[in-house]
Amino acid sequence: MQTNSKQKRSNNINLSKMRKAFSFKPLALGVASVLLSACSGGREEAVVFKSVDECVDALPGMAQKCETAYKGALAEAAKTAPKYNSRNDCEYEFGNNQCQTLNNNGNSIFMPLMAGYMIGNLLAPRPYYQPMFTSSSRYSSYRNNWVGADGRNFGDSRRNKLNVSSSAFDKKPAVTRTMSRGGFGSSVRAKASWGSRSSGKGWGG
Amino acid sequence: MARDYGFHFHTMHGQAYWDETAYYQFTLEQIERDLESPTEEIHQMCLHVVDVVSKSEEWLSKFAIPSDYWQAIADSWQAKEPSLYSRLDLVYDGKSPAKLLENNADTPTSLYESGFWQWLWLENNVDNNKLSKRADQFNSLQEKLVNRFKVIADYYGINYLHFACCKDTDEDRGTVQYLQDCAKEAGLIDYFVHIEDIGLGENGDLTDLQNQVISHCFKLYPWEFMQREEFGPHALKANTAWIEPIWKTILSNKALLPLLWQEFEGHPNLLPAFFESDVASMNALSDVKKWVKKPLYSREGANIDILENGKMSLSSSGPYGEEGFIYQAHTPLPKFANNYTLIGSWLVDDEAAGISVREDKSAITQDLSRYMPHIIL
Numbered sequence: 001m002q003t004n005s006k007q008k009r010s011n012n013i014n015l016s017k018m019r020k021a022f023s024f025k026p027l028a029l030g031v032a033s034v035l036l037s038a039c040s041g042g043r044e045e046a047v048v049f050k051s052v053d054e055c056v057d058a059l060p061g062m063a064q065k066c067e068t069a070y071k072g073a074l075a076e077a078a079k080t081a082p083k084y085n086s087r088n089d090c091e092y093e094f095g096n097n098q099c100q101t102l103n104n105n106g107n108s109i110f111m112p113l114m115a116g117y118m119i120g121n122l123l124a125p126r127p128y129y130q131p132m133f134t135s136s137s138r139y140s141s142y143r144n145n146w147v148g149a150d151g152r153n154f155g156d157s158r159r160n161k162l163n164v165s166s167s168a169f170d171k172k173p174a175v176t177r178t179m180s181r182g183g184f185g186s187s188v189r190a191k192a193s194w195g196s197r198s199s200g201k202g203w204g205g
Numbered sequence: 206m207a208r209d210y211g212f213h214f215h216t217m218h219g220q221a222y223w224d225e226t227a228y229y230q231f232t233l234e235q236i237e238r239d240l241e242s243p244t245e246e247i248h249q250m251c252l253h254v255v256d257v258v259s260k261s262e263e264w265l266s267k268f269a270i271p272s273d274y275w276q277a278i279a280d281s282w283q284a285k286e287p288s289l290y291s292r293l294d295l296v297y298d299g300k301s302p303a304k305l306l307e308n309n310a311d312t313p314t315s316l317y318e319s320g321f322w323q324w325l326w327l328e329n330n331v332d333n334n335k336l337s338k339r340a341d342q343f344n345s346l347q348e349k350l351v352n353r354f355k356v357i358a359d360y361y362g363i364n365y366l367h368f369a370c371c372k373d374t375d376e377d378r379g380t381v382q383y384l385q386d387c388a389k390e391a392g393l394i395d396y397f398v399h400i401e402d403i404g405l406g407e408n409g410d411l412t413d414l415q416n417q418v419i420s421h422c423f424k425l426y427p428w429e430f431m432q433r434e435e436f437g438p439h440a441l442k443a444n445t446a447w448i449e450p451i452w453k454t455i456l457s458n459k460a461l462l463p464l465l466w467q468e469f470e471g472h473p474n475l476l477p478a479f480f481e482s483d484v485a486s487m488n489a490l491s492d493v494k495k496w497v498k499k500p501l502y503s504r505e506g507a508n509i510d511i512l513e514n515g516k517m518s519l520s521s522s523g524p525y526g527e528e529g530f531i532y533q534a535h536t537p538l539p540k541f542a543n544n545y546t547l548i549g550s551w552l553v554d555d556e557a558a559g560i561s562v563r564e565d566k567s568a569i570t571q572d573l574s575r576y577m578p579h580i581i582l
Contacts, residue, residue: 008236008341008581009559010348013324014390083416107407170394171364173417178404183436184426185401188371 046120046168048132048146048160059122066119069129073117077131078102079174080149081111095136095143109177116146118154118162120169128169149175228326229546229562229579231299236343236560236581239303243474244293244550244557247305250472252555254464255282255455267480268460269501269529271432277441277451286450287357288554289384289423290316290350292561295474295548298539302473303548305465306533307499310456311449312425314376315576317383319551319561320346323578341581344559346551347387353553354391361446363421365394367413370425372399377425384423400426405436411443421446428454429502459499459531478533487532495535511535544575 049055055066083102084090090099090110099110115134119127131149134157135142146154146162150172154162231240258264259282265275292313297303324344330336358364368385370377385395398413406412411419422445424431431437432454440447455461462478469475477493479486487496498510512532538545544564551558562577 006233008233009324009327009344010346013321013347109407167394173365173367173396173420174410175416176406176408176410176412176418178406178412178416181402181404183405183439184403184431184434185371185399186434187427187430188400 043163043165044120046118046162046164047122048116048118048154048162050116055119062122065122065127069119069127070117073129073131074114076129076172077111077114077133077149080172081114081131081133081175082149082151083175083177084110085177086110091137093135093137093140093142094133095140098134098136107177115157116160118146118148118164118168120164120166130169227577229541229577231343231579231581233341233581235299239297239299240295240548240550240560241343241557243303244295244552245555247293247308247474248291248552248555248557250465250469250475251308251310251456251461253468254461255452257468258455258464259283259452264464268455268458270429270454270458271437273438274432274441274451274454278454281450282452286446286452287353287360287448288450288453289353289357289448290554290558291453291456291552293550293552295550296536296538297548303550304476304536305462305474306476306536306547307459308456308461309549311453312427312457313549313551314380314425315549315561315563316346316350316380316551318576319549319559320344320350321383323561326578327580336580337582339582342559342579343581346553346559349553349556349558350384350387351390354388354393356554357448358391358393361421363393365396365421366448367396367398367419367422368424369398369400369403369419369422372401381423381425388423400424403436405439409439409442411436411439411445419443419445421448423448427457427502429457459501459503459533462499462533463531476534476536478531481530481532490534493534496532497535498530498532501529501531 047058049058049066049070052063052066052070055070056063059066082090082093084093084099087099087101087110090112091097094112098112098115100113101108101110112133112135114131116132118130118132120129121127132154133142133147133149134145135147137143142153144157146157146159148154148168152168154164154168258268259279262272262275265278266272270278288310290313291308291310292315293308294306295303296306324342324347327336327340327342327344331338331340354366358366366388368381368388370381381397385397388395396413396415396417398419402414403419404412404414404416406416406418411422413419424447428449428451431440441451460480462476463480463483465472465475466478470477477490481498487493494513496512498512513535538547540546541564544566546562546564549561549563551560560579562579564575564577
């Protein structure tokens with residue numbers, strides 16, 4: 001008889017995570033949603049401030065946190081905000097005079113000005129923060145809304161209390177301007193022309 | 206049921222890739238003594254070879270690794286950059302010591318079938334009383350992958366990770382999607398980009414299609430390809446952390462086999478193997494009548510020739526070979542019910558994590574080999 005400690009396979013693996021979203025069956029959906037809500041972290045209150053002063057006014061005694069979060073959000077904005085080749089492209093999305101120039105090795109790139117910063121988990125020693133942008137452009141779907149660096153729309157920018165999923169504060173990859181593409185993959189093109197490879201088969205082993 | 210889980214490549218080339226009507230049965234002793242322990246031992250021997258090669262320019266050039274990458278390989282190895290997984294291909298007949306055919310250390314596939322599908326198959330068959338309740342399986346692959354992603358996330362201090370593979374390959378995309386799912390379960394945010402779409406950003410960073418900097422990336426794309434492509438030098442300069450790390454270049458290379466034999470000659474799990482320049486040593490081993498000629502860089506049985514009494518037979522076609530060849534003593538794949546069988550033995554980092562069984566009508570295992578589940582009873 002085998003004992004459990006001798007078992008050579010995992011006791012359990014998370015099936016719902018591996019099931020692709022587009023093929024849920026009703027029963028599985030019920031099971032999966034319980035699991036999902038248990039591990040997705042839920043939602044939380046966040047506040048958007050347009051300036052450090054606005055933050056200090058609202059939260060007297062937390063000036064230090066307001067300042068730290070503002071500086072952090074500014075630095076994060078420089079890294080993660082959407083970047084454009086021309087001022088025109090940037091202003092088309094965010095509106096006139098809503099963009100700033102970044103100088104990068106003598107080249108100019110353009111990004112929206114930080115319009116505010118969102119703070120979450122205010123009572124913690126180190127609250128979370130994210131830069132927020134807004135648009136005054138009538139061509140943009142973000143017009144008069146709060147928008148995150150990754151393009152997430154947080155709704156009406158007249159509101160400053162938001163109910164956001166905690167993933168809104170996840171650290172995001174930096175964004176830059178891409179100069180060229182296609183520098184990987186030539187070996188595959190060369191070898192694919194060799195003959196017998198049929199589509200669908202990969203380059204793993 | 207396969208489609209519910211996004212299993213889209215279960216038939217390839219019109220042949221069934223997955224066969225759930227049959228299975229292989231092992232004893233616990235066979236698994237532990239003949240497969241699990243040897244897998245970890247072979248892996249340690251392979252790491253020894255990495256240590257030797259990464260410190261020797263002579264070996265690095267014999268492995269046909271471009272010199273621009275030697276320093277990066279040595280640095281990556283010295284820094285112990287974390288590896289995710291590998292698959293050893295073993296010849297095992299159920300009685301004799303398993304023999305290492307090759308090490309897929311850089312871009313192993315058929316992961317989903319092993320870690321997930323096979324596990325589910327056993328669970329269903331036990332639940333439906335088609336298999337004994339005591340039936341077990343050597344398979345902790347998915348659990349170990351998820352845990353390993355947590356370790357790697359801690360090591361690099363990341364909460365997101367890019368994933369990349371080539372376009373137009375359902376099998377690779379399926380494997381990468383599965384790993385993305387495992388990473389998500391480990392708490393990581395996942396981004397995907399096709400290898401061909403990777404961009405070069407200002408300041409030399411690599412970027413995805415959203416112009417996000419690729420700071421950490423799992424790539425199901427061989428290092429030996431990357432090192433010979435336009436962006437290869439940027440793969441290093443960009444300071445992107447890669448999974449698998451670049452030191453795995455040494456393991457996914459068939460030159461590993463003759464060097465393993467040189468360092469651990471006579472080990473029960475190794476086959477004699479030599480560089481093509483070393484004909485004298487091959488001739489000295491008079492009891493080996495058949496040699497298999499393998500290109501340094503090849504995968505899935507492509508370009509493998511069998512040399513019998515100095516004559517070629519049973520060649521498999523494929524686009525590899527320009528970097529040179531090695532010879533490995535031929536060992537026949539065991540034949541069960543007219544099918545040749547090959548064991549894929551998985552490692553997550555340096556721990557044995559399970560096996561997959563593939564079979565084929567031909568003696569050279571090709572990528573369209575059927576995938577078979579197994580049980581321990």
